Amino acid sequence: MNQDLAEMSLEDDIAREDDAAPETVPVPRSLVPHLSESAILLDIDGTLLDLMPTPREVWVPPGLAKTLNRLLVRTNGALALVSGRSLNDIDLIFAPDQFPAVGGHGAEMRIEPDSEAVAAHAPPMDKELKRRLAAIAKLSPGILLEDKGYSLALHYRLAPHAEKAIYAAVSLIRADLPNAPIEVLPGKCVCEIKHSGFTKASGVRELMTREPFKGRRPFFIGDDVTDESVFAIMPDLDGLAFSVGRRATGVAGHFDAPSDVREFLTHLLDDERDASLP
């Protein structure tokens, strides 16, 4: 499979989202509370960073890490990345910067930028199960395997024709193991098989019980199906959700693209009420 297909697949993502989205609804700054009262929770792929043909190709645009670091200061440390990626992977992408994060769809958590992970909810995936799931990557050239230790992702952005075959193969394996505590998480051109004991929402709930997040009003920005569990719990936390590329159910507004999210975050720093800090 080649670059054309990869690009076609990226365009498909955008087209699907556009079909579902009404007119653009710019997200007004006034919707978001004062930074000193807020917790800023941000998905990575498709929200902060533009989607790329493969997971390794993402890059952090100039200025983004600086903006995130400044928001981290203005919120007194209450900014976190909430991602399906592992903490290790997140750190590689943003190196040398590190941020508080919920990683692996809630499997891992780090409360301070440079501290160790404080909660690891996921045991390593059973080796035999992993071996069987990994073999699915052999169905077609272009299927990429991402092994996070506690979960496994099968990426088919470079092999979109293989989508059905991947899900069918995963279903067969699951049928063989009806009691295995695993679930299938569909994402953008990815089928992830993970332990069923955690989600991004469970990770965010736990994060919001810890200082400096505790007692603040969270706002979460995300783009994918995997972010919907977090959109759903924002009202419980007196928070707000915003989606990217489409108007998802239950959100207060949406952004057209990651570039709009990045611009919005930069503008949050303009607020004079919070502008005494760097």
Ligand SMILES: O=P(O)(O)OC[C@H]1O[C@H](O[C@H]2O[C@H](CO)[C@@H](O)[C@H](O)[C@H]2O)[C@H](O)[C@@H](O)[C@@H]1O
């Ligand atoms: O929760 P997120 O931070 O949005 O992470 C979701 C998944 O992102 C990565 O895969 C996705 O982005 C790739 C790069 O743009 C793209 O090639 C792939 O098709 C997308 O599914 C990451 O590799 C996964 O581990 C994350 O779960």
